[in-house]
Amino acid sequence: MAATVQINEYNDVGEVKEANITNSNMGDVDDPNLDPVANPVIPGENTYEKYQTLEVTAMGGSSAIDNLKIWRTGALGGSAVHMTNARIADYAEKSYVQPIKTDSTQADQAMPTSEPVSADLGIGGALAGSLIAAGESDLLIHQIQTDAGDVAGSTSTMNYQYDETA
């Protein structure tokens, strides 16, 4: 037995929870698992923010889940930037607000493009936090901000990593 873990996304004004999302496609609509072809971002504008969590649905006999690391691999199109609240220092837990497509004030750091040296998403408001029972991480917030000269469309991979202790 081992812990069971999934990634969730929160959307809309009513904070509807989409449990166990299929992908983290970014685009011009506040929907989980969105179709980026049907909802492209106009160059110079932003995607809607994503609000996501890592959730342990059962501990499965393990004692702790911790050391959450979030990063992206693969290049974005043109000079677009990928912003997030994830960080390895000066971390502060963020609250949910309805996702926006104007410049995010919640996501104000560049998304790491390689595995961080230490946790960059907290549990219970702390990077050193851990889950010892079923529950969720702090909110991961991220947004892609494009430049007017960018060409629509790029594919990259979001990485959500955790450590598990028996």
Place this chain on the structure above:
Amino acid sequence: MKVRCNPCGKVFKDNEAYLNHVCAKTGFKPTQAEHFDALSGGRFSLQSKAALARGEARKKGKK
């Protein structure tokens, strides 16, 4: 807060109800590893083993 099971599309009044349902897509509850393996073609178990290896290695390093 409403919770929607992405794999089967069913909507629940709260997280407890979601966690206790048997997903129509997989035949398992979201608290069972079989649910995630069914959705990922078995990759979940491999990712879980890797997470456990990292956690145990870090614990030994702290001793």
